[in-house]
Amino acid sequence: MRSEPVVQVQALVKRYGTKTAVDGLDLVARPGVTAVLGPNGAGKTTTVETCEGYRRPDSGTVRVLGLDPLRQAGELRPRVGVMLQSGGVYSGARAEEMLRHVAKLHAHPLDVAALIDRLGLGSCGRTPYRRLSGGQQQRLALAMAVVGRPELVFLDEPTAGLDPQARRATWDLIRDLRADGVSVILTTHHMDEAEQLADDVAIIDAGRVIAQGSPEELCRGGAENTLRFSGRPGLDVGSLLKALPPDTAAAELAPGAYRVTGRVDPQLLATVTSWCAQHGVMPDRISVERHTLEDVFLELTGKELRA
């Protein structure tokens, strides 16, 4: 999608005391779903909260829907929906009461009853917020972010702590938002969430974007993929290599077990199978191992646990 960006962050720096949370971050989010992925403390929430107008950048510029989140907040706020990582509701307010209240602050809100039903909050509509389960609190916060029919929603870890059903309901709602032309910026630790939902993924580490692209681009570009097959032992790997593109590697790892690494695409698969046909080899157990976003993520941000 090549249209005007919904979020443009340039050279953003944000420090808390001596700690630099965001360190010269650049990010362009286009219409659709953008996932901001990163380990704990990478600067995801600080970046999103700067876009929401909660933080004042130490330097750099932030534009959301073309507006300055601080100086043009009044114009921007009705157009943007916000789901905080936690809280945001009076502890004594009932779930439905709070959602109806947020709806009243908007000119053309969604139908509250339908939204409650959609997110499975019907059974707890009369329950005070402090007695809702964590998952119910999350879904209420999500409902509050979308009820005003915004153009853009910021979801900070929308599925953290959700059970699989609730997670599925949240994903379905995000897909429906996207299909109806609502842009979504979400932060997450879950690679599968980014892979499932996002048009575009930005991986943040130590306050900078270290990779950005569609899930497919990142999986392709960040790491080499592998093709494995079995055949009779002692095939001429050198002849196979000549048939393959130059940046590809091939080896017989164990007698009869072959591995091809490189950019594995349909053309490469066809080349390998036609080479086998020419040499009278029946490639048993042929498999393509596609790198997941998780592989890419761990490769980029390191596998060690961080404090």
Next chain:
Amino acid sequence: MTATTGTGRYAPKPGAAPLTRMIAAQAVLETKMLLRNGEQLLLTVVIPTLLLVLFSSVDIVDTGAGEAVDFLAPGVLALAVMSTAFTGQAIATGFERRYGVLKRLASSPLPRWGLMTAKTLSVLVTEVLQVVLLTVIALALGWSPHGNPFAVLLLLLLGTAAFSGLGLLMVGTLKAEATLAAANLVFLLLLVGGGVIVPLEKFPAAAQDVLGLLPISALSDGLRDVLRHGAAMPWGDLGILAVWAAVALAAAGRFFRWE
């Protein structure tokens, strides 16, 4: 992701509700939250009512010449204002900040000044309910108020401004739990030392001069001057309240934090 066709149900149609509707909705919600909260009701309704009934019917404190209720009713009205504008508002706002309510509302279409206006309206609505209830009870106990209703209104409004400023200043400088403790402590101290149920004349002369400058003393003394003695306009007390209101609101504006 595969492209899917939307149903149009969530198609963007953003817009803020009219400002008056937003502020009214916020004021209604704030008032509901306050009236639903047991501890808040204890402070704003139960304690003032109990003090009024108990001390009017039983001769515990020497309230001077005349009917006890004529001394107590103005003091308890002042206490009611303090309990809502200062104690109640400080505790509620402290926890709203703690639980991210202020933060979340800050990203809603309701501007911050709109939220503050709604909070003030909610305080005023609660005070009206308190004044009506306490007046009915006091009249039943034989209270005979005098004076200029306009002067009473002015005292109540200036008192509300001063106590709101002090309450919000406390929220701005303390954590939620500390606010809870401190607001209750201040409530108790001012209840005893602010001429609410104990006449200031009972204190040593030096202490009287200082205590007389407290906003609760100015409010209870001013209300008593008008309602008991029929004074036209208690300028001295109004002046003290005006100074407290100006200083406290300015400081609250300077130190208040939204998260």
